[in-house]
Amino acid sequence: MSEPGKPWDEGGPERLYTVSRGRAPQEPRHRPIELVSLIVARAEPEPGLAPEAAAVLRMCQFPLSVAEISAYLVLPVSTVTVILAGLLREDRVEVRAPVPAAVLPDPELLQAVMHGLQNF
Amino acid sequence: MDYRISEKISGPRSEDTLPASAAAAVKVVIVGGFGVGKTTMVGSVSEIRPLTTEETMTQAGVGVDDIAGIERKTETTVAMDFGRISLNERLVLYLFGTPGQERFWFLWNGLFEGALGAVVLIDTRRLEVSFDAVGRLEERGVPFVVAVNAFPEAPVHPMAELRAAMDLPDSVPMIDCDARDRSSSRDTLLALVRHLQSLHTVTPETP
Numbered sequence: 665m666s667e668p669g670k671p672w673d674e675g676g677p678e679r680l681y682t683v684s685r686g687r688a689p690q691e692p693r694h695r696p697i698e699l700v701s702l703i704v705a706r707a708e709p710e711p712g713l714a715p716e717a718a719a720v721l722r723m724c725q726f727p728l729s730v731a732e733i734s735a736y737l738v739l740p741v742s743t744v745t746v747i748l749a750g751l752l753r754e755d756r757v758e759v760r761a762p763v764p765a766a767v768l769p770d771p772e773l774l775q776a777v778m779h780g781l782q783n784f
Numbered sequence: 785m786d787y788r789i790s791e792k793i794s795g796p797r798s799e800d801t802l803p804a805s806a807a808a809a810v811k812v813v814i815v816g817g818f819g820v821g822k823t824t825m826v827g828s829v830s831e832i833r834p835l836t837t838e839e840t841m842t843q844a845g846v847g848v849d850d851i852a853g854i855e856r857k858t859e860t861t862v863a864m865d866f867g868r869i870s871l872n873e874r875l876v877l878y879l880f881g882t883p884g885q886e887r888f889w890f891l892w893n894g895l896f897e898g899a900l901g902a903v904v905l906i907d908t909r910r911l912e913v914s915f916d917a918v919g920r921l922e923e924r925g926v927p928f929v930v931a932v933n934a935f936p937e938a939p940v941h942p943m944a945e946l947r948a949a950m951d952l953p954d955s956v957p958m959i960d961c962d963a964r965d966r967s968s969s970r971d972t973l974l975a976l977v978r979h980l981q982s983l984h985t986v987t988p989e990t991p
């Protein structure tokens with residue numbers, strides 16, 4: 665199904681649910697970092713990196729939301745966002761944007777949420 | 785990777801990590817007054833031990849009566865509990881329980897933006913504590929369901945009476961729940977998803 669570790673911005677998002685919408689993904693680089701954006705480290709922490717930034721890289725070996733990073737670092741979300749923006753500029757992290765829930769969430773997305781909850 | 789800081793700053797326990805395939809997240813917000821069971825609900829359905837995130841907010845020019853006229857910025861830290869449910873290999877749901885006591889929780893930047901919808905919890909002994917939450921959601925056009933959290937000491941009222949007392953239109957689903965119970969909390973989330981699906985069938989899609 666999905667290739668683990670495949671970066672989000674290589675070829676755009678793979679389908680999260682069964683039917684694709686055919687809508688071109690937005691440029692991930694220019695999207696804001698949000699509360700439930702998933703962050704994945706792309707680099708090892710190097711000496712000299714700020715301790716919080718190094719901690720982010722260590723805890724994001726697997727995807728982790730901005731909210732979780734804030735919880736583990738015990739730092740406000742806005743502070744974490746600044747740290748992440750710096751890491752993103754240097755290509756040290758990958759940001760997987762949340763599913764946009766524009767005006768009304770997409771029916772296929774809702775179906776996926778429904779199935780996920782039913783099997784939970 | 786032998787930094788001092790690693791002893792102080794933790795990360796997720798190994799059982800709390802998401803699979804590498806996790807590609808995107810969605811969120812649902814759980815709102816209601818203090819003590820209605822928001823934290824309890826987040827904890828009962830979450831697959832991880834609930835965590836707390838915080839945000840610093842500057843209160844200024846929000847039209848608050850008791851500080852009106854005083855040109856002063858006040859910094860407040862607002863904390864929120866949250867939990868997580870992995871819906872499938874790629875999709876993750878986050879549940880945020882808003883703080884009930886702080887007055888400015890709804891100003892949290894990006895809390896409602898992109899949320900699928902919200903669950904309003906009510907305690908039938910103190911309906912009024914959840915009025916504000918309903919108002920905030922209506923203001924922002926966030927779809928929601930209302931869940932009546934069953935406290936044992938609370939008198940049982942017919943749903944229609946509660947609906948009238950909460951001044952809720954018939955289009956807003958109301959359900960009974962027990963926030964301490966995982967499957968009841970899950971059913972509440974399912975009711976929200978069904979409600980969102982029904983909005984699709986009545987509302988023409990907007991581009």
Ligand SMILES: Nc1nc2c(ncn2[C@@H]2O[C@H](COP(=O)(O)OP(=O)(O)O)[C@@H](O)[C@H]2O)c(=O)[nH]1
Nearest residue numbers: 818819820821822823824934935936962963964
């Ligand atoms: N009997 C009963 N007690 C509940 C229920 N939900 C929450 N409580 C209790 O009510 C209190 C307040 O709940 P909490 O989740 O902290 O409320 P919050 O302020 O909305 O986050 C706690 O002592 C809970 O154990 C419920 O469904 N039934």
Ligand SMILES: [Mg+2]
Nearest residue numbers: 822823881884
């Ligand atoms: Mg609480």
